[in-house]
Amino acid sequence: MAGKVRSLLPPLLLAAAGLAGLLLLCVPTRDVREPPALKYGIVLDAGSSHTSMFIYKWPADKKNDTGIVGQHSSCDVPGGGISSYADNPSGASQSLVGCLEQALRDVPKERHAGTPLYLGATAGMRLLNLTNPEASTSVLTAVTHTLTQYPFDFRGARILSGQEEGVFGWVTANYLLENFIKYGWVGRWFRPRKGTLGAMDLGGASTQITFETTSPAEDRASEVQLHLYGQHYRVYTHSFLCYGRDQVLQRLLASALQTHGFHPCWPRGFSTQVLLGDVYQSPCTMAQRPQTFNSSARVSLSGSSDPHLCRDLVSGLFSFSSCPFSRCSFNGVFQRVAGNFVAFSAFFYTVDFLRTSMGLPVATLQQLEAAAVNVCNQTWAQLQARVPGQRARLADYCAGAMFVQQLLSRGYGFDERAFGGVIFQKKAADTAVGWALGYMLNLTNLIPADPPGLRKGTDFSSWVVLLLLFASALLAALVLLLRQVHSAKLPSTI
Numbered sequence: 001m002a003g004k005v006r007s008l009l010p011p012l013l014l015a016a017a018g019l020a021g022l023l024l025l026c027v028p029t030r031d032v033r034e035p036p037a038l039k040y041g042i043v044l045d046a047g048s049s050h051t052s053m054f055i056y057k058w059p060a061d062k063k064n065d066t067g068i069v070g071q072h073s074s075c076d077v078p079g080g081g082i083s084s085y086a087d088n089p090s091g092a093s094q095s096l097v098g099c100l101e102q103a104l105r106d107v108p109k110e111r112h113a114g115t116p117l118y119l120g121a122t123a124g125m126r127l128l129n130l131t132n133p134e135a136s137t138s139v140l141t142a143v144t145h146t147l148t149q150y151p152f153d154f155r156g157a158r159i160l161s162g163q164e165e166g167v168f169g170w171v172t173a174n175y176l177l178e179n180f181i182k183y184g185w186v187g188r189w190f191r192p193r194k195g196t197l198g199a200m201d202l203g204g205a206s207t208q209i210t211f212e213t214t215s216p217a218e219d220r221a222s223e224v225q226l227h228l229y230g231q232h233y234r235v236y237t238h239s240f241l242c243y244g245r246d247q248v249l250q251r252l253l254a255s256a257l258q259t260h261g262f263h264p265c266w267p268r269g270f271s272t273q274v275l276l277g278d279v280y281q282s283p284c285t286m287a288q289r290p291q292t293f294n295s296s297a298r299v300s301l302s303g304s305s306d307p308h309l310c311r312d313l314v315s316g317l318f319s320f321s322s323c324p325f326s327r328c329s330f331n332g333v334f335q336r337v338a339g340n341f342v343a344f345s346a347f348f349y350t351v352d353f354l355r356t357s358m359g360l361p362v363a364t365l366q367q368l369e370a371a372a373v374n375v376c377n378q379t380w381a382q383l384q385a386r387v388p389g390q391r392a393r394l395a396d397y398c399a400g401a402m403f404v405q406q407l408l409s410r411g412y413g414f415d416e417r418a419f420g421g422v423i424f425q426k427k428a429a430d431t432a433v434g435w436a437l438g439y440m441l442n443l444t445n446l447i448p449a450d451p452p453g454l455r456k457g458t459d460f461s462s463w464v465v466l467l468l469l470f471a472s473a474l475l476a477a478l479v480l481l482l483r484q485v486h487s488a489k490l491p492s493t494i
Protein backbone atom coordinates (compact mmCIF):
# COMPACT_ATOMS: atom_id res chain seq x y z
CA MET A 1 0.00 0.00 0.00
CA ALA A 2 2.81 2.44 0.96
CA GLY A 3 4.51 1.59 -2.36
CA LYS A 4 1.38 2.57 -4.26
CA VAL A 5 1.24 5.97 -2.54
CA ARG A 6 4.92 6.63 -3.21
CA SER A 7 4.46 5.87 -6.91
CA LEU A 8 1.74 8.55 -7.08
CA LEU A 9 4.19 11.15 -5.86
CA PRO A 10 6.27 11.85 -9.05
CA PRO A 11 3.26 12.55 -11.31
CA LEU A 12 1.72 14.73 -8.59
CA LEU A 13 4.92 16.75 -8.34
CA LEU A 14 5.05 17.03 -12.13
CA ALA A 15 1.45 18.24 -12.20
CA ALA A 16 2.15 20.81 -9.48
CA ALA A 17 5.19 22.10 -11.37
CA GLY A 18 3.22 22.34 -14.62
CA LEU A 19 0.37 24.19 -12.92
CA ALA A 20 2.71 26.59 -11.12
CA GLY A 21 4.53 27.33 -14.39
CA LEU A 22 1.28 28.05 -16.20
CA LEU A 23 0.10 30.34 -13.42
CA LEU A 24 3.38 32.23 -13.38
CA LEU A 25 3.18 32.74 -17.14
CA CYS A 26 -0.39 33.97 -17.17
CA VAL A 27 -0.51 36.20 -14.11
CA PRO A 28 0.78 39.71 -14.87
CA THR A 29 4.18 40.21 -13.30
CA ARG A 30 3.11 43.43 -11.58
CA ASP A 31 0.65 41.53 -9.37
CA VAL A 32 3.40 39.34 -7.97
CA ARG A 33 5.54 42.17 -6.69
CA GLU A 34 4.69 44.29 -3.68
CA PRO A 35 2.98 47.64 -4.37
CA PRO A 36 5.52 50.11 -5.78
CA ALA A 37 6.01 53.71 -4.68
CA LEU A 38 3.61 56.26 -6.16
CA LYS A 39 4.09 59.43 -8.16
CA TYR A 40 1.62 62.30 -8.27
CA GLY A 41 0.46 65.07 -10.59
CA ILE A 42 -1.96 67.97 -9.99
CA VAL A 43 -4.22 69.76 -12.47
CA LEU A 44 -6.38 72.77 -11.68
CA ASP A 45 -9.31 72.77 -14.11
CA ALA A 46 -10.28 76.45 -14.21
CA GLY A 47 -13.71 76.30 -15.84
CA SER A 48 -16.07 79.20 -16.51
CA SER A 49 -18.34 78.54 -13.52
CA HIS A 50 -15.88 77.03 -11.05
CA THR A 51 -12.40 75.55 -10.58
CA SER A 52 -11.72 71.93 -9.65
CA MET A 53 -8.44 70.47 -8.53
CA PHE A 54 -7.55 66.90 -9.47
CA ILE A 55 -4.66 64.96 -7.94
CA TYR A 56 -3.58 61.94 -9.99
CA LYS A 57 -1.30 59.09 -8.97
CA TRP A 58 0.57 56.26 -10.68
CA PRO A 59 3.22 53.67 -9.79
CA ALA A 60 6.67 55.25 -9.93
CA ASP A 61 8.24 52.28 -11.75
CA LYS A 62 5.63 52.16 -14.52
CA LYS A 63 5.43 55.12 -16.80
CA ASN A 64 3.72 54.50 -20.08
CA ASP A 65 1.10 51.87 -19.42
CA THR A 66 -2.50 52.66 -20.20
CA GLY A 67 -4.95 52.69 -17.30
CA ILE A 68 -2.11 53.09 -14.80
CA VAL A 69 -2.81 56.72 -13.89
CA GLY A 70 -5.89 57.24 -11.74
CA GLN A 71 -7.47 59.91 -9.59
CA HIS A 72 -6.08 60.13 -6.06
CA SER A 73 -8.34 62.90 -4.78
CA SER A 74 -10.09 66.09 -5.88
CA CYS A 75 -11.19 69.43 -4.47
CA ASP A 76 -13.84 71.98 -5.48
CA VAL A 77 -12.64 75.57 -5.24
CA PRO A 78 -15.34 77.67 -3.53
CA GLY A 79 -16.85 80.60 -5.45
CA GLY A 80 -16.96 81.29 -9.19
CA GLY A 81 -14.53 80.54 -11.98
CA ILE A 82 -11.27 82.52 -12.17
CA SER A 83 -12.70 84.54 -15.07
CA SER A 84 -15.26 86.01 -12.65
CA TYR A 85 -12.39 87.82 -10.87
CA ALA A 86 -11.66 90.18 -13.78
CA ASP A 87 -11.99 93.18 -11.42
CA ASN A 88 -10.11 91.52 -8.58
CA PRO A 89 -7.32 89.20 -9.87
CA SER A 90 -5.88 88.53 -6.41
CA GLY A 91 -9.30 87.19 -5.41
CA ALA A 92 -8.86 84.48 -8.08
CA SER A 93 -5.57 83.31 -6.57
CA GLN A 94 -6.91 83.55 -3.00
CA SER A 95 -9.81 81.28 -3.95
CA LEU A 96 -7.37 78.47 -4.81
CA VAL A 97 -5.58 78.43 -1.46
CA GLY A 98 -7.93 76.03 0.34
CA CYS A 99 -7.52 73.34 -2.33
CA LEU A 100 -3.76 73.86 -2.56
CA GLU A 101 -3.52 73.34 1.22
CA GLN A 102 -5.40 70.09 0.71
CA ALA A 103 -2.88 69.11 -1.98
CA LEU A 104 -0.06 69.63 0.53
CA ARG A 105 -1.74 67.06 2.77
CA ASP A 106 -2.88 64.63 0.04
CA VAL A 107 0.54 64.31 -1.61
CA PRO A 108 3.23 62.81 0.68
CA LYS A 109 5.74 65.48 1.70
CA GLU A 110 8.74 63.73 0.11
CA ARG A 111 6.89 63.77 -3.25
CA HIS A 112 5.99 67.51 -3.27
CA ALA A 113 9.01 68.72 -5.25
CA GLY A 114 8.60 66.03 -7.91
CA THR A 115 4.87 66.59 -8.40
CA PRO A 116 3.99 68.55 -11.55
CA LEU A 117 1.27 71.20 -11.07
CA TYR A 118 -0.69 72.69 -13.97
CA LEU A 119 -3.50 75.20 -14.25
CA GLY A 120 -5.57 75.11 -17.42
CA ALA A 121 -8.34 77.61 -18.03
CA THR A 122 -11.10 77.03 -20.56
CA ALA A 123 -13.97 78.90 -22.24
CA GLY A 124 -14.66 81.36 -19.41
CA MET A 125 -11.13 82.74 -19.79
CA ARG A 126 -11.30 82.48 -23.60
CA LEU A 127 -14.30 84.80 -23.43
CA LEU A 128 -12.58 87.17 -21.00
CA ASN A 129 -9.53 87.22 -23.28
CA LEU A 130 -11.87 88.25 -26.12
CA THR A 131 -13.54 91.11 -24.24
CA ASN A 132 -10.75 92.23 -21.93
CA PRO A 133 -7.33 90.70 -22.70
CA GLU A 134 -5.59 92.81 -20.01
CA ALA A 135 -7.91 91.43 -17.36
CA SER A 136 -7.34 87.82 -18.44
CA THR A 137 -3.57 88.39 -18.33
CA SER A 138 -3.84 89.90 -14.83
CA VAL A 139 -5.85 86.93 -13.58
CA LEU A 140 -3.32 84.46 -15.00
CA THR A 141 -0.42 86.48 -13.54
CA ALA A 142 -2.07 86.52 -10.12
CA VAL A 143 -2.74 82.77 -10.03
CA THR A 144 0.77 82.06 -11.36
CA HIS A 145 2.23 84.11 -8.52
CA THR A 146 0.29 82.10 -5.93
CA LEU A 147 0.99 78.70 -7.49
CA THR A 148 4.75 79.32 -7.50
CA GLN A 149 4.59 79.81 -3.70
CA TYR A 150 3.88 76.11 -3.25
CA PRO A 151 6.57 73.41 -3.10
CA PHE A 152 5.19 71.59 -6.17
CA ASP A 153 6.82 71.53 -9.60
CA PHE A 154 4.61 74.30 -11.09
CA ARG A 155 4.61 74.12 -14.88
CA GLY A 156 2.43 77.05 -15.86
CA ALA A 157 -1.07 78.52 -15.97
CA ARG A 158 -2.55 79.01 -19.42
CA ILE A 159 -5.72 79.16 -21.47
CA LEU A 160 -6.47 76.02 -23.46
CA SER A 161 -7.86 76.33 -26.97
CA GLY A 162 -11.23 74.74 -27.68
CA GLN A 163 -9.41 72.18 -29.83
CA GLU A 164 -7.08 71.19 -26.96
CA GLU A 165 -10.01 70.97 -24.57
CA GLY A 166 -11.85 68.61 -26.94
CA VAL A 167 -8.87 66.40 -27.78
CA PHE A 168 -7.66 66.02 -24.17
CA GLY A 169 -11.19 65.05 -23.09
CA TRP A 170 -11.18 62.38 -25.79
CA VAL A 171 -7.74 61.14 -24.68
CA THR A 172 -8.89 60.98 -21.03
CA ALA A 173 -12.04 58.99 -21.82
CA ASN A 174 -10.29 56.45 -24.03
CA TYR A 175 -7.30 56.14 -21.71
CA LEU A 176 -9.54 55.39 -18.72
CA LEU A 177 -11.66 52.93 -20.72
CA GLU A 178 -8.43 51.26 -21.95
CA ASN A 179 -9.38 51.69 -25.60
CA PHE A 180 -5.81 52.46 -26.77
CA ILE A 181 -3.99 49.42 -25.48
CA LYS A 182 -4.82 46.91 -22.81
CA TYR A 183 -2.71 44.63 -20.65
CA GLY A 184 -3.98 41.11 -21.32
CA TRP A 185 -4.01 37.96 -19.20
CA VAL A 186 -1.30 36.48 -21.38
CA GLY A 187 1.19 39.04 -20.10
CA ARG A 188 1.11 40.91 -23.40
CA TRP A 189 -0.10 44.29 -24.58
CA PHE A 190 -2.80 44.22 -27.19
CA ARG A 191 -4.97 46.75 -28.98
CA PRO A 192 -8.65 46.22 -28.07
CA ARG A 193 -10.76 45.61 -31.16
CA LYS A 194 -13.63 47.80 -29.95
CA GLY A 195 -11.81 50.96 -31.11
CA THR A 196 -12.14 54.41 -29.55
CA LEU A 197 -15.19 56.21 -28.24
CA GLY A 198 -16.11 59.77 -29.20
CA ALA A 199 -16.25 62.37 -26.42
CA MET A 200 -18.91 65.02 -25.80
CA ASP A 201 -18.25 67.64 -23.16
CA LEU A 202 -20.74 70.31 -22.05
CA GLY A 203 -19.10 73.00 -19.94
CA GLY A 204 -20.40 76.33 -18.68
CA ALA A 205 -19.29 78.40 -21.66
CA SER A 206 -18.54 75.94 -24.48
CA THR A 207 -19.31 72.45 -25.68
CA GLN A 208 -16.88 70.08 -27.41
CA ILE A 209 -17.42 67.09 -29.68
CA THR A 210 -14.42 64.89 -30.56
CA PHE A 211 -14.27 61.54 -32.34
CA GLU A 212 -12.03 59.34 -34.44
CA THR A 213 -12.79 59.54 -38.12
CA THR A 214 -11.60 57.74 -41.23
CA SER A 215 -12.36 60.47 -43.75
CA PRO A 216 -10.22 63.62 -43.79
CA ALA A 217 -11.92 66.69 -42.35
CA GLU A 218 -12.94 69.20 -45.03
CA ASP A 219 -12.04 71.90 -42.55
CA ARG A 220 -8.40 71.51 -41.50
CA ALA A 221 -9.03 73.47 -38.29
CA SER A 222 -11.14 70.63 -36.91
CA GLU A 223 -8.69 67.81 -37.61
CA VAL A 224 -5.99 66.62 -35.21
CA GLN A 225 -3.49 63.81 -35.81
CA LEU A 226 -2.35 61.88 -32.77
CA HIS A 227 0.30 59.21 -32.25
CA LEU A 228 -0.40 57.14 -29.17
CA TYR A 229 1.25 53.82 -28.32
CA GLY A 230 2.48 53.46 -31.88
CA GLN A 231 -0.95 53.91 -33.39
CA HIS A 232 -2.05 56.79 -35.61
CA TYR A 233 -5.40 58.43 -34.88
CA ARG A 234 -7.20 60.90 -37.14
CA VAL A 235 -9.46 62.84 -34.80
CA TYR A 236 -12.21 65.34 -35.56
CA THR A 237 -12.81 67.97 -32.88
CA HIS A 238 -14.86 71.13 -32.61
CA SER A 239 -15.56 73.44 -29.72
CA PHE A 240 -18.67 75.64 -29.91
CA LEU A 241 -18.00 78.77 -27.88
CA CYS A 242 -21.14 80.24 -26.22
CA TYR A 243 -22.85 76.81 -26.36
CA GLY A 244 -21.93 75.87 -22.79
CA ARG A 245 -24.83 75.52 -20.37
CA ASP A 246 -24.51 78.86 -18.55
CA GLN A 247 -24.00 80.91 -21.71
CA VAL A 248 -26.95 79.17 -23.38
CA LEU A 249 -29.10 80.13 -20.37
CA GLN A 250 -27.95 83.76 -20.68
CA ARG A 251 -28.74 83.80 -24.40
CA LEU A 252 -32.20 82.30 -23.82
CA LEU A 253 -32.79 84.89 -21.10
CA ALA A 254 -31.89 87.68 -23.51
CA SER A 255 -34.26 86.32 -26.21
CA ALA A 256 -37.03 85.76 -23.67
CA LEU A 257 -36.72 89.37 -22.51
CA GLN A 258 -36.84 90.70 -26.04
CA THR A 259 -39.39 88.45 -27.77
CA HIS A 260 -41.80 87.53 -24.99
CA GLY A 261 -41.36 89.63 -21.87
CA PHE A 262 -41.75 86.32 -19.99
CA HIS A 263 -39.64 83.16 -19.96
CA PRO A 264 -41.32 80.14 -21.61
CA CYS A 265 -38.64 77.76 -20.25
CA TRP A 266 -39.12 78.83 -16.64
CA PRO A 267 -41.93 77.28 -14.62
CA ARG A 268 -45.20 79.13 -14.09
CA GLY A 269 -45.18 80.61 -10.60
CA PHE A 270 -41.46 81.34 -10.74
CA SER A 271 -40.36 84.95 -11.11
CA THR A 272 -37.14 86.83 -10.53
CA GLN A 273 -35.41 90.19 -11.01
CA VAL A 274 -32.94 90.19 -13.88
CA LEU A 275 -30.06 92.68 -13.91
CA LEU A 276 -29.64 93.84 -17.50
CA GLY A 277 -25.89 94.34 -17.02
CA ASP A 278 -25.54 90.64 -16.17
CA VAL A 279 -27.53 89.53 -19.19
CA TYR A 280 -25.65 91.63 -21.73
CA GLN A 281 -22.10 91.69 -20.37
CA SER A 282 -21.12 88.40 -22.03
CA PRO A 283 -19.84 88.40 -25.62
CA CYS A 284 -22.27 85.51 -26.17
CA THR A 285 -25.26 87.89 -25.87
CA MET A 286 -23.58 90.65 -27.85
CA ALA A 287 -25.75 90.04 -30.92
CA GLN A 288 -28.88 90.50 -28.80
CA ARG A 289 -27.64 93.56 -26.92
CA PRO A 290 -29.89 96.63 -27.42
CA GLN A 291 -28.11 99.75 -28.63
CA THR A 292 -28.94 101.52 -25.42
CA PHE A 293 -29.86 99.91 -22.15
CA ASN A 294 -29.46 100.71 -18.48
CA SER A 295 -27.00 98.15 -17.19
CA SER A 296 -27.95 98.72 -13.56
CA ALA A 297 -31.67 98.39 -14.24
CA ARG A 298 -33.50 95.30 -13.04
CA VAL A 299 -36.36 93.78 -14.98
CA SER A 300 -38.87 91.40 -13.48
CA LEU A 301 -39.30 88.20 -15.48
CA SER A 302 -41.67 85.30 -14.81
CA GLY A 303 -41.92 81.81 -16.17
CA SER A 304 -44.82 80.43 -18.22
CA SER A 305 -44.14 76.66 -18.39
CA ASP A 306 -44.58 76.52 -22.15
CA PRO A 307 -42.67 73.55 -23.65
CA HIS A 308 -43.41 74.51 -27.26
CA LEU A 309 -42.38 78.16 -26.99
CA CYS A 310 -39.32 77.04 -25.03
CA ARG A 311 -38.34 74.61 -27.77
CA ASP A 312 -38.68 77.40 -30.36
CA LEU A 313 -36.49 79.66 -28.24
CA VAL A 314 -33.80 76.94 -27.97
CA SER A 315 -34.07 76.18 -31.72
CA GLY A 316 -33.15 79.79 -32.38
CA LEU A 317 -29.65 79.05 -31.05
CA PHE A 318 -28.85 76.87 -34.07
CA SER A 319 -28.50 78.14 -37.59
CA PHE A 320 -28.79 75.80 -40.57
CA SER A 321 -28.98 78.47 -43.26
CA SER A 322 -25.60 77.90 -44.89
CA CYS A 323 -22.99 75.19 -45.10
CA PRO A 324 -19.80 75.68 -47.12
CA PHE A 325 -18.94 71.96 -46.82
CA SER A 326 -20.54 68.70 -47.97
CA ARG A 327 -22.04 68.32 -44.51
CA CYS A 328 -22.44 70.54 -41.45
CA SER A 329 -23.70 70.29 -37.92
CA PHE A 330 -24.91 73.88 -37.44
CA ASN A 331 -23.63 77.45 -37.88
CA GLY A 332 -21.77 76.31 -41.01
CA VAL A 333 -19.40 74.06 -39.05
CA PHE A 334 -18.13 70.99 -40.92
CA GLN A 335 -19.05 67.74 -39.22
CA ARG A 336 -19.72 64.12 -40.13
CA VAL A 337 -20.54 62.33 -36.88
CA ALA A 338 -19.35 58.72 -36.58
CA GLY A 339 -19.19 56.05 -33.92
CA ASN A 340 -20.28 55.71 -30.32
CA PHE A 341 -19.87 58.42 -27.69
CA VAL A 342 -19.38 59.03 -24.03
CA ALA A 343 -21.10 62.25 -22.91
CA PHE A 344 -19.86 63.75 -19.65
CA SER A 345 -19.92 66.95 -17.51
CA ALA A 346 -23.23 68.84 -17.91
CA PHE A 347 -24.49 66.27 -20.46
CA PHE A 348 -24.31 63.75 -17.64
CA TYR A 349 -25.81 66.07 -15.01
CA THR A 350 -28.75 67.01 -17.24
CA VAL A 351 -29.63 63.43 -18.19
CA ASP A 352 -29.03 62.28 -14.61
CA PHE A 353 -31.51 64.92 -13.38
CA LEU A 354 -34.18 63.65 -15.77
CA ARG A 355 -33.53 60.03 -14.81
CA THR A 356 -32.91 60.26 -11.08
CA SER A 357 -34.72 63.37 -9.84
CA MET A 358 -37.65 63.33 -12.26
CA GLY A 359 -37.83 59.54 -12.64
CA LEU A 360 -38.19 59.80 -16.45
CA PRO A 361 -36.76 57.27 -18.94
CA VAL A 362 -34.17 58.69 -21.37
CA ALA A 363 -33.00 55.60 -23.27
CA THR A 364 -34.12 56.93 -26.66
CA LEU A 365 -34.13 60.35 -28.32
CA GLN A 366 -37.92 60.28 -28.28
CA GLN A 367 -37.89 59.65 -24.53
CA LEU A 368 -35.34 62.46 -24.05
CA GLU A 369 -37.65 64.84 -25.93
CA ALA A 370 -40.68 63.71 -23.95
CA ALA A 371 -38.69 64.13 -20.71
CA ALA A 372 -37.66 67.68 -21.65
CA VAL A 373 -41.30 68.54 -22.50
CA ASN A 374 -42.41 67.00 -19.21
CA VAL A 375 -39.97 69.12 -17.16
CA CYS A 376 -40.89 72.27 -19.10
CA ASN A 377 -44.58 71.63 -18.50
CA GLN A 378 -44.29 71.58 -14.68
CA THR A 379 -45.36 74.58 -12.65
CA TRP A 380 -42.93 75.90 -10.03
CA ALA A 381 -44.96 74.30 -7.24
CA GLN A 382 -45.10 70.93 -9.05
CA LEU A 383 -41.37 71.00 -9.78
CA GLN A 384 -40.46 71.83 -6.20
CA ALA A 385 -42.74 69.09 -4.90
CA ARG A 386 -41.35 66.55 -7.34
CA VAL A 387 -37.64 67.18 -6.85
CA PRO A 388 -36.46 66.15 -3.39
CA GLY A 389 -34.31 68.68 -1.56
CA GLN A 390 -33.70 72.28 -2.57
CA ARG A 391 -31.75 72.21 -5.80
CA ALA A 392 -29.88 75.28 -7.01
CA ARG A 393 -31.21 76.70 -10.26
CA LEU A 394 -34.05 74.22 -10.42
CA ALA A 395 -35.92 76.62 -12.71
CA ASP A 396 -33.21 76.23 -15.38
CA TYR A 397 -33.41 72.45 -15.84
CA CYS A 398 -36.14 72.73 -18.48
CA ALA A 399 -33.95 74.91 -20.69
CA GLY A 400 -30.92 72.70 -20.04
CA ALA A 401 -32.79 69.52 -20.99
CA MET A 402 -34.33 71.16 -24.06
CA PHE A 403 -30.89 72.36 -25.15
CA VAL A 404 -29.22 68.94 -24.77
CA GLN A 405 -32.07 67.32 -26.72
CA GLN A 406 -31.91 69.92 -29.52
CA LEU A 407 -28.10 69.91 -29.68
CA LEU A 408 -27.93 66.15 -30.13
CA SER A 409 -30.88 65.65 -32.45
CA ARG A 410 -30.89 68.76 -34.64
CA GLY A 411 -27.42 70.22 -33.97
CA TYR A 412 -25.35 67.06 -34.38
CA GLY A 413 -28.00 65.14 -36.31
CA PHE A 414 -28.13 62.03 -34.11
CA ASP A 415 -30.93 59.65 -35.05
CA GLU A 416 -32.28 56.96 -32.71
CA ARG A 417 -29.58 54.48 -33.75
CA ALA A 418 -26.73 56.96 -33.17
CA PHE A 419 -28.28 58.09 -29.88
CA GLY A 420 -28.35 54.45 -28.76
CA GLY A 421 -24.53 54.54 -28.95
CA VAL A 422 -24.23 57.44 -26.50
CA ILE A 423 -23.46 56.68 -22.85
CA PHE A 424 -23.87 59.40 -20.24
CA GLN A 425 -21.17 59.00 -17.64
CA LYS A 426 -19.13 61.38 -15.47
CA LYS A 427 -16.46 58.95 -14.23
CA ALA A 428 -14.51 55.97 -15.51
CA ALA A 429 -12.22 53.81 -13.39
CA ASP A 430 -13.02 56.06 -10.39
CA THR A 431 -11.59 59.07 -12.24
CA ALA A 432 -13.51 62.11 -13.48
CA VAL A 433 -13.82 62.25 -17.27
CA GLY A 434 -12.73 65.67 -18.56
CA TRP A 435 -9.77 67.28 -20.31
CA ALA A 436 -7.59 67.50 -17.17
CA LEU A 437 -6.13 63.96 -17.09
CA GLY A 438 -5.41 63.89 -20.84
CA TYR A 439 -3.69 67.26 -20.52
CA MET A 440 -1.38 65.99 -17.77
CA LEU A 441 -0.72 62.66 -19.54
CA ASN A 442 0.37 64.60 -22.60
CA LEU A 443 2.57 67.14 -20.83
CA THR A 444 4.29 64.56 -18.63
CA ASN A 445 4.86 62.11 -21.54
CA LEU A 446 2.86 59.42 -19.79
CA ILE A 447 1.50 58.31 -23.16
CA PRO A 448 4.37 57.40 -25.50
CA ALA A 449 4.10 57.85 -29.24
CA ASP A 450 5.84 54.48 -29.73
CA PRO A 451 4.21 51.10 -29.24
CA PRO A 452 4.78 49.34 -25.91
CA GLY A 453 6.43 46.54 -27.95
CA LEU A 454 8.41 43.93 -26.00
CA ARG A 455 8.73 45.96 -22.82
CA LYS A 456 7.22 43.15 -20.80
CA GLY A 457 10.49 41.24 -20.88
CA THR A 458 9.44 37.75 -21.95
CA ASP A 459 9.61 37.44 -25.70
CA PHE A 460 6.39 36.18 -27.26
CA SER A 461 7.85 33.05 -28.96
CA SER A 462 9.72 31.91 -25.87
CA TRP A 463 6.54 32.58 -23.92
CA VAL A 464 4.63 30.24 -26.26
CA VAL A 465 7.35 27.55 -25.97
CA LEU A 466 7.23 27.76 -22.16
CA LEU A 467 3.44 27.66 -22.18
CA LEU A 468 3.48 24.49 -24.33
CA LEU A 469 6.16 22.93 -22.12
CA PHE A 470 4.25 23.47 -18.89
CA ALA A 471 0.99 22.40 -20.48
CA SER A 472 2.50 19.11 -21.74
CA ALA A 473 4.06 18.52 -18.32
CA LEU A 474 0.62 18.89 -16.79
CA LEU A 475 -0.90 16.58 -19.40
CA ALA A 476 1.82 13.93 -18.95
CA ALA A 477 1.34 14.05 -15.19
CA LEU A 478 -2.38 13.52 -15.57
CA VAL A 479 -1.89 10.53 -17.91
CA LEU A 480 0.61 8.99 -15.46
CA LEU A 481 -1.72 9.58 -12.55
CA LEU A 482 -4.68 8.01 -14.32
CA ARG A 483 -2.64 4.94 -15.28
CA GLN A 484 -1.38 4.47 -11.72
CA VAL A 485 -4.76 4.91 -10.14
CA HIS A 486 -6.13 2.44 -12.66
CA SER A 487 -3.40 -0.17 -11.98
CA ALA A 488 -3.74 0.38 -8.22
CA LYS A 489 -7.44 -0.47 -8.44
CA LEU A 490 -6.99 -3.68 -10.48
CA PRO A 491 -5.79 -6.10 -7.74
CA SER A 492 -8.65 -5.31 -5.37
CA THR A 493 -11.27 -6.05 -8.01
CA ILE A 494 -9.97 -9.56 -8.58
Ligand SMILES: *[C@@H]1O[C@H](CO)[C@@H](O)[C@H](O)[C@H]1NC(C)=O
Pocket residue numbers: 129130133136137140158159
Ligand atom coordinates in the same frame (compact mmCIF):
# COMPACT_ATOMS: atom_id res chain seq x y z
C1 LIG B 1 -5.69 85.88 -25.90
O1 LIG B 1 -6.08 85.84 -27.26
C2 LIG B 1 -5.06 86.19 -28.15
C3 LIG B 1 -5.64 86.26 -29.54
O2 LIG B 1 -6.29 85.06 -29.87
C4 LIG B 1 -3.93 85.20 -28.05
O3 LIG B 1 -2.87 85.51 -28.93
C5 LIG B 1 -3.42 85.17 -26.61
O4 LIG B 1 -2.44 84.19 -26.47
C6 LIG B 1 -4.55 84.91 -25.65
N1 LIG B 1 -4.08 85.08 -24.29
C7 LIG B 1 -3.84 84.05 -23.52
C8 LIG B 1 -3.38 84.37 -22.15
O5 LIG B 1 -3.99 82.89 -23.87
Ligand SMILES: *[C@@H]1O[C@H](CO)[C@@H](O)[C@H](O)[C@H]1NC(C)=O
Pocket residue numbers: 294295296297298
Ligand atom coordinates in the same frame (compact mmCIF):
# COMPACT_ATOMS: atom_id res chain seq x y z
C1 LIG C 1 -30.72 103.01 -14.38
O1 LIG C 1 -31.36 102.18 -13.43
C2 LIG C 1 -31.12 102.53 -12.09
C3 LIG C 1 -31.75 101.47 -11.20
O2 LIG C 1 -33.05 101.21 -11.59
C4 LIG C 1 -31.69 103.94 -11.83
O3 LIG C 1 -31.42 104.32 -10.52
C5 LIG C 1 -31.05 104.92 -12.81
O4 LIG C 1 -31.66 106.18 -12.69
C6 LIG C 1 -31.22 104.44 -14.24
N1 LIG C 1 -30.46 105.31 -15.13
C7 LIG C 1 -30.97 105.81 -16.25
C8 LIG C 1 -30.07 106.66 -17.07
O5 LIG C 1 -32.08 105.56 -16.60
Ligand SMILES: *[C@@H]1O[C@H](CO)[C@@H](O)[C@H](O)[C@H]1NC(C)=O
Pocket residue numbers: 307373374377
Ligand atom coordinates in the same frame (compact mmCIF):
# COMPACT_ATOMS: atom_id res chain seq x y z
C1 LIG D 1 -48.93 69.73 -19.69
O1 LIG D 1 -49.61 69.25 -18.54
C2 LIG D 1 -51.03 69.33 -18.61
C3 LIG D 1 -51.62 68.82 -17.32
O2 LIG D 1 -50.90 69.29 -16.22
C4 LIG D 1 -51.52 68.50 -19.78
O3 LIG D 1 -52.92 68.64 -19.92
C5 LIG D 1 -50.84 68.96 -21.05
O4 LIG D 1 -51.20 68.11 -22.12
C6 LIG D 1 -49.35 68.94 -20.90
N1 LIG D 1 -48.73 69.51 -22.08
C7 LIG D 1 -47.74 68.90 -22.72
C8 LIG D 1 -47.20 69.58 -23.90
O5 LIG D 1 -47.26 67.83 -22.34
Ligand SMILES: *[C@@H]1O[C@H](CO)[C@@H](O)[C@H](O)[C@H]1NC(C)=O
Pocket residue numbers: 063064445447448449450455
Ligand atom coordinates in the same frame (compact mmCIF):
# COMPACT_ATOMS: atom_id res chain seq x y z
C1 LIG E 1 8.09 55.92 -21.71
O1 LIG E 1 8.01 56.91 -22.69
C2 LIG E 1 9.14 57.74 -22.76
C3 LIG E 1 8.86 58.81 -23.75
O2 LIG E 1 8.14 58.33 -24.85
C4 LIG E 1 10.36 56.89 -23.14
O3 LIG E 1 11.52 57.70 -23.19
C5 LIG E 1 10.54 55.81 -22.08
O4 LIG E 1 11.59 54.95 -22.45
C6 LIG E 1 9.27 55.01 -21.93
N1 LIG E 1 9.39 54.11 -20.80
C7 LIG E 1 9.14 52.82 -20.90
C8 LIG E 1 9.25 52.06 -19.64
O5 LIG E 1 8.79 52.32 -21.96
